[in-house]
Amino acid sequence: MTQCPLKKVDDYRWKIEKTGAMNTEGLIFASEKMVSNICNDNATQQVANVAALPGILGKSLAMPDIHWGYGFPIGGVAAFSLNDGVISPGGIGYDINCLSGDTKVLHELGFTLRIKDYEQIWQKEKIVCIDFNKDTSLTTNIEKFLKFKPKNRVYKIKTKSGLEIIATEDHPFYTEDGMIPVSNLKEDKEVAVYNFKGVTYEKPSDDIIVDEKDVERKLLELCKVRGNTIKQVMNQLKKRNLLPLKYNSPQLPYLLKIMGYVFGDGNIHFVGKTGKGVTSFYGEKENLEKIRDDIFVFGYECSKVYQRQRNHKIKTLYKEYSFQTIESCCMSRSSSLAILLILLGTPVGNKTLQNYSVPEWIFKATLWQKRLFLAAFFGAEMSSPKTLTKHGYNFYLPTVSMNKNENYLDSGRTFLEQIAELLNEFDVETNTISCRMEYIGKEKKKSHRFRLQLSNQYKTLINLYSKIGFEYNQKRQFLANVAVNYLQEKEKLVIKREKIAQYALSLKKQGLSAGNIYDMLEQNDREFVNFRFIERSVYEGRKGSPRVAFKFYEFDEFVKQKTSGLGTSGMVWDKIMSKEEIKFNDYVYDFTVSHHHHNFIANNFVVSNCGVRLLRTNLSKKDISKHIKNLVAGFFTNIPSGVGSTGKLNLSTQEVKSVLEKGAKWATDKGFGEKSDLESIEEKGMLNGADSSNVSKRAIERGQEQLGTLGAGNHFLEIQEVVEVYDESISQKLGIFLGQITIMIHTGSRGLGYQVCDDYIKVMLSAARKYGINLPDKQLACAPVLSDEGKKYFSAMASAANYAFANRQIITHWIRETFMKILSKSPNDLGLETVYDVAHNIGKFEEHFGKKIFIHRKGATCSFPGIPVLIPGTMGTASYVLVGTEQALKETWGSTCHGAGRVMSRTQALRGLRGNELAKQLEGEGIVVQAKEWKTLAEEAPTAYKDVNLVVDVCHKAGISKKVAKMKPLGVVKG
Numbered sequence: 022m023t024q025c026p027l028k029k030v031d032d033y034r035w036k037i038e039k040t041g042a043m044n045t046e047g048l049i050f051a052s053e054k055m056v057s058n059i060c061n062d063n064a065t066q067q068v069a070n071v072a073a074l075p076g077i078l079g080k081s082l083a084m085p086d087i088h089w090g091y092g093f094p095i096g097g098v099a100a101f102s103l104n105d106g107v108i109s110p111g112g113i114g115y116d117i118n119c120l121s122g123d124t125k126v127l128h129e130l131g132f133t134l135r136i137k138d139y140e141q142i143w144q145k146e147k148i149v150c151i152d153f154n155k156d157t158s159l160t161t162n163i164e165k166f167l168k169f170k171p172k173n174r175v176y177k178i179k180t181k182s183g184l185e186i187i188a189t190e191d192h193p194f195y196t197e198d199g200m201i202p203v204s205n206l207k208e209d210k211e212v213a214v215y216n217f218k219g220v221t222y223e224k225p226s227d228d229i230i231v232d233e234k235d236v237e238r239k240l241l242e243l244c245k246v247r248g249n250t251i252k253q254v255m256n257q258l259k260k261r262n263l264l265p266l267k268y269n270s271p272q273l274p275y276l277l278k279i280m281g282y283v284f285g286d287g288n289i290h291f292v293g294k295t296g297k298g299v300t301s302f303y304g305e306k307e308n309l310e311k312i313r314d315d316i317f318v319f320g321y322e323c324s325k326v327y328q329r330q331r332n333h334k335i336k337t338l339y340k341e342y343s344f345q346t347i348e349s350c351c352m353s354r355s356s357s358l359a360i361l362l363i364l365l366g367t368p369v370g371n372k373t374l375q376n377y378s379v380p381e382w383i384f385k386a387t388l389w390q391k392r393l394f395l396a397a398f399f400g401a402e403m404s405s406p407k408t409l410t411k412h413g414y415n416f417y418l419p420t421v422s423m424n425k426n427e428n429y430l431d432s433g434r435t436f437l438e439q440i441a442e443l444l445n446e447f448d449v450e451t452n453t454i455s456c457r458m459e460y461i462g463k464e465k466k467k468s469h470r471f472r473l474q475l476s477n478q479y480k481t482l483i484n485l486y487s488k489i490g491f492e493y494n495q496k497r498q499f500l501a502n503v504a505v506n507y508l509q510e511k512e513k514l515v516i517k518r519e520k521i522a523q524y525a526l527s528l529k530k531q532g533l534s535a536g537n538i539y540d541m542l543e544q545n546d547r548e549f550v551n552f553r554f555i556e557r558s559v560y561e562g563r564k565g566s567p568r569v570a571f572k573f574y575e576f577d578e579f580v581k582q583k584t585s586g587l588g589t590s591g592m593v594w595d596k597i598m599s600k601e602e603i604k605f606n607d608y609v610y611d612f613t614v615s616h617h618h619h620n621f622i623a624n625n626f627v628v629s630n631c632g633v634r635l636l637r638t639n640l641s642k643k644d645i646s647k648h649i650k651n652l653v654a655g656f657f658t659n660i661p662s663g664v665g666s667t668g669k670l671n672l673s674t675q676e677v678k679s680v681l682e683k684g685a686k687w688a689t690d691k692g693f694g695e696k697s698d699l700e701s702i703e704e705k706g707m708l709n710g711a712d713s714s715n716v717s718k719r720a721i722e723r724g725q726e727q728l729g730t731l732g733a734g735n736h737f738l739e740i741q742e743v744v745e746v747y748d749e750s751i752s753q754k755l756g757i758f759l760g761q762i763t764i765m766i767h768t769g770s771r772g773l774g775y776q777v778c779d780d781y782i783k784v785m786l787s788a789a790r791k792y793g794i795n796l797p798d799k800q801l802a803c804a805p806v807l808s809d810e811g812k813k814y815f816s817a818m819a820s821a822a823n824y825a826f827a828n829r830q831i832i833t834h835w836i837r838e839t840f841m842k843i844l845s846k847s848p849n850d851l852g853l854e855t856v857y858d859v860a861h862n863i864g865k866f867e868e869h870f871g872k873k874i875f876i877h878r879k880g881a882t883c884s885f886p887g888i889p890v891l892i893p894g895t896m897g898t899a900s901y902v903l904v905g906t907e908q909a910l911k912e913t914w915g916s917t918c919h920g921a922g923r924v925m926s927r928t929q930a931l932r933g934l935r936g937n938e939l940a941k942q943l944e945g946e947g948i949v950v951q952a953k954e955w956k957t958l959a960e961e962a963p964t965a966y967k968d969v970n971l972v973v974d975v976c977h978k979a980g981i982s983k984k985v986a987k988m989k990p991l992g993v994v995k996g
């Protein structure tokens with residue numbers, strides 16, 4: 022356990038003293054027994070972080086059900102001034118989403134490193150992300166590194182191409198509908214993947230490649246020694262920490278890329294009387310811009326990209342060609358950089374008229390460093406991934422070409438042999454090196470063109486494009502990413518056809534004809550083979566593997582299909598083949614990145630509000646004891662539940678927008694319940710200020726099918742019996758009596774509310790930078806309350822709250838229908854009326870002490886004097902009705918707890934007890950249970966939560982809410 026910062030105030034209050042950037046103290050309501058769990062969860066740090074936000078009023082508060090959340094702790098409460106305070110999605114409702122520690126994250130330098138290995142280095146590293154607006158891959162800084170034990174489900178996902186990843190249920194993956202959490206991903210859903218994976222990181226050695234003596238020797242050799250030349254070059258290199266240059270020097274990876282490109286489409290030469298060194302680069306403008314960025318990384322400047330039209334004439338042995346091109350070029354005019362590149366083995370001047378080879382020191386580098394050199398060279402010199410014109414299924418052999426004057430032919434062949442040697446380390450096979458006379462130059466000297474051709478076998482091409490790829494050539498890298506996916510699918514199809522051919526041969530040996538064999542094939546096999554294929558397989562034989570079926574995509578068509586909507590970013594659509602919940606007992610990890618699209622590449626995948634209602638009845642236990650099983654079964658049938666559940670309603674976009682703005686009133690207007698229900702709902706079931714135009718299209722789409730659904734996790738529907746009454750006068754006012762049957766509904770705004778938070782987290786990160794807000798944690802992304810961004814988020818959050826109110830109202834209506842049908846009683850006999858409906862995750866404008874302010878309640882409940890407070894229990898445990906107090910108004914901005922508070926992850930809970938065993942245990946206690954999945958029961962076992970009795974007692978004894986009644990469950994429906 023880390024040192025606990027809590028200082029005891031009294032038996033139920035613990036403070037965090039104001040230190041560092043905190044603007045106020047923190048105050049946590051808890052008993053002595055609870056403190057160790059609270060400190061172990063590190064949620065105390067989140068309370069302190071909230072205290073550092075601008076404009077906070079009073080203290081940063083947390084209720085006794087506190088545990089770690091996204092940004093704010095769950096159970097956190099904070100009030101902010103309208104003038105200089107902020108509004109934050111993390112303070113209202115948002116879940117953390119994470120990946121397993123072995124997940125490989127793609128670094129900007131083209132290697133992969135397990136996400137858990139970033140823990141000590143993340144502040145200095147950059148990783149690859151996707152700019153969805155520009156349809157390109159780029160790099161981003163890491164703003165935050167997260168590590169903790171998961172408290173929700175963990176899944177393993179596999180795709181059609183064979184990719185796998187382990188992630189918590191809330192981790193978002195990029196789909197055609199935007200970022201979707203794992204819990205809502207279904208089989209056959211397409212997710213975006215990035216097929217370049219590079220190679221695994223290996224720590225470079227501390228060996229020196231270039232030192233001061235090498236610089237002096239090279240300058241003398243080049244006859245570039247004038248006056249203070251040696252001293253000046255030395256100073257320039259030392260100033261940039263380039264001397265001595267070692268294998269583990271942070272600048273070396275970028276130098277390797279620059280070198281590789283100069284070996285292809287670059288040039289080093291010296292000009293003028295002073296012999297100024299110039300390094301030039303030629304290529305497409307967007308690729309040259311990346312070269313400029315990399316040169317800046319190790320301390321040099323590069324000119325802007327110049328463009329000019331050039332006329333060309335090339336005379337070959339057969340004819341003369343004339344053509345025009347737009348030439349793009351940039352250059353670095355630094356002698357010290359030119360000298361350093363030369364020292365590293367880069368050729369100077371015309372490469373066709375000299376001997377050179379791959380520098381010997383590169384062969385001693387790590388594999389990922391060798392990749393940088395090769396990928397940059399291939400970005401300049403290798404042919405693009407392309408299929409044959411006649412048969413668009415087969416790729417041309419990838420080729421590297423170079424020209425050499427006839428006096429330097431041995432050098433050309435040696436260089437390409439060395440490239441082949443390096444390729445072999447990546448399991449990339451090469452064919453022969455050819456050489457032919459290509460053209461005659463101006464001086465009538467013969468020039469020869471060398472061509473190194475690579476194999477076009479599946480393994481070679483996949484390794485080439487996924488492990489090495491192309492640096493400084495976005496178009497080739499894009500095609501390479503798609504080619505990997507194409508080759509994987511093609512290979513699987515060929516293997517499938519090969520198995521069918523072998524199966525056909527085995528049946529032929531049993532005396533069956535080709536016709537009989539074809540008729541015996543399953544329908545899905547006939548999609549990939551025809552009758553002629555079977556004939557050839559059994560009668561004519563095959564010398565090698567069968568070709569791909571002509572029904573398969575040609576590559577050009579595949580590119581269009583698989584990158585639709587993804588541009589040339591390098592992302593490709595891949596289909597989910599399986600999603601399996603797994604047992605997981607380890608830490609999970611995540612990043613917050615600085616790029617405004619908040620994504621990164623993990624195992625090749627592109628990755629980035631609830632409440633409760635209580636109904637009373639005129640019934641007692643004896644009235645329903647014979648019907649409890651039927652009632653639970655009826656609720657389970659009539660009210661959809663479970664992960665990703667969809668409802669009986671399927672609304673139009675306009676109808677969803679109406680729900681967002683009218684809340685529970687929309688439901689009662691449509692006949693779902695009575696108008697009188699609205700009088701017993703917080704804010705009468707409609708939070709003012711909602712504006713559906715500020716809710717994203719994706720959020721609305723997620724809300725179209727989920728209205729009237731319970732969901733999963735800790736959401737439930739319970740038949741309860743009132744077993745204790747603590748305050749007779751208040752209970753009578755609320756219509757609650759001992760032995761009474763009540764119904765509790767715990768659910769919220771489902772996927773729509775999550776999406777609203779997800780959308781605005783991105784907006785708020787940008788807003789925080791815009792308004793100069795210093796965030797102690799990027800998860801506290803926020804904007805000034807009255808800024809444009811703040812107002813838009815509030816209107817979207819209010820819309821989600823209204824959706825949640827409407828959701829519980831519709832479920833209430835279906836509960837009434839179920840009771841009437843099964844008990845054959847009239848509405849008057851049943852007396853099914855709403856005691857109260859209160860939000861658990863909400864932000865509101867309220868007046869306190871004569872001043873209007875903004876309150877965040879995350880996993881916390883309003884506790885105004887005399888107003889009901891509903892506290893749901895955990896699986897099989899008691900729930901409570903409380904009322905708010907004057908003390909809560911004075912001390913907590915009218916706030917109290919919202920439930921028990923989780924202390925154990927869902928995975929840990931699964932290890933303790935099986936769901937069906939828990940169901941039997943509960944039924945032995947007289948509680949009827951029905952669930953979409955038994956696992957859900959185990960995950961929500963009482964041992965996974967704090968003792969709700971202790972939580973409620975703390976709030977009661979601290980005076981921030983008052984106990985009225987206690988209910989125990991008789992029947993439970995879980996998702």
